[in-house]
Amino acid sequence: MGTRWSAVFFSADPDPRLQVALRAAVDAVDATMSTWKADSDLMRLNRMPRGIWLEVAPQLCAVVALGLQIGQASRGAFDIGVGAAVEAWGFGASDPQSDNLPIARAVSPLTTANAVEVDLPGSRLRRHGDVSIDLSGIAKGHGVDCLAEVLIAQGIADFIVSIDGEVRGCGTKPDGSGWLVGLERPDREHRQLARTLAVSDVAIATSGDYRHFRTVGGKIVSHTIDPRTGAPLDGHVCAVTVTAEHCAVADAWATALMVLGEHEGPVLAEQLGLDALFTLRRNGILHEIGIGAFAQAPNDQHREN
Ligand code: ADP
Ligand code: MG
Secondary structure, eight states: OOSOEEEEEOOSSOOTHHHHHHHHHHHHHHHHHOSSOTTSHHHHHHHSOTTOOEEOOHHHHHHHHHHHHHHHHTTTSSOTTOHHHHHHTTOSSSOOOGGGOSOOOSSOGGGHHHHEEEETTTTEEEESSSOOOOOTTTHHHHHHHHHHHHHHHTTOOSEEEEETTEEEEESOOTTSOOEEEEEEOOOSSOOOEEEEEEESSEEEEEEESSSSEEEETTEEEESOEETTTTEEOOSSEEEEEEEESSHHHHHHHHHHHHHHHHHHHHHHHHHHTOEEEEEEEETTEEEEEEEGGGTTSOOOOEEOO
16 A cells, blocks of 8 residues: 554564564555555456456455445445546546546445445455445555454554554553654645644544645645545545544544535534544634544644644
């Protein structure tokens, strides 16, 4: 997935084979879910003729099922069927199709659930429609959960693991203090700390418009697609951070709430009992909306730059 992973943990007698096992866990996610590897299980699925089952790794079935479930719960805002739009807008592995924008979607968002069939017990998948599956909004979070499982299986209870900006912390440091995670200011030019959060037995994921973006027709567009239009988001929300028990869930909801935007996002997050921090950028001023565990967070306002 073209990014870095890390695992930090305390253990009196660490087994050197742990590093091998951790690497194998992220490699397995990459080999099954990457859209950048033509031979990943996911890309093979995307090339399969309609109606034909493809046997895949059980974890791919599980992530597709979770993606579809969060797709329904987010009213189609999280849509693993955005693959063609991601490619067309230049955020995929192929060259952008600049004269083809915005692309007309082959399927409407809520039909992705009908276009992909998951057979969990049989560990197979098939497509019924011409939908291109993209798991980049959830796979990194899932990879973080896989890293956590490797450590938990070895009896390690105090660790922090991450892939890119998706993080999961368990237990504490040896001195009993919590793991600290920094949240960046949503700024395209500078890297600056906005706040720190102590994470213990929780996963945290952030989606934003300030790291992965391009200029198309003189306008800056970022990599989150609104499945209702097939085009990149055009709202005021510039970042959403979500905490949850599992990082795959936090990752997918961070993307979903970005799409739902400043009005619908906080309302749905509140209804579903999610813990989410929305950052809005309006006329260069940043505003925050905190839901659930983030409701107590100071609602500071600051001018950008
Ligand atoms: P990051 O990769 O920075 O952690 P996200 O978790 O938000 O960010 O994932 C963004 C990626 O998810 C995009 O690059 C794209 O591949 C995919 N994606 C874009 N829009 C959606 C969407 N509405 N639903 C699901 N996945 C999406
Ligand atoms: Mg995500």
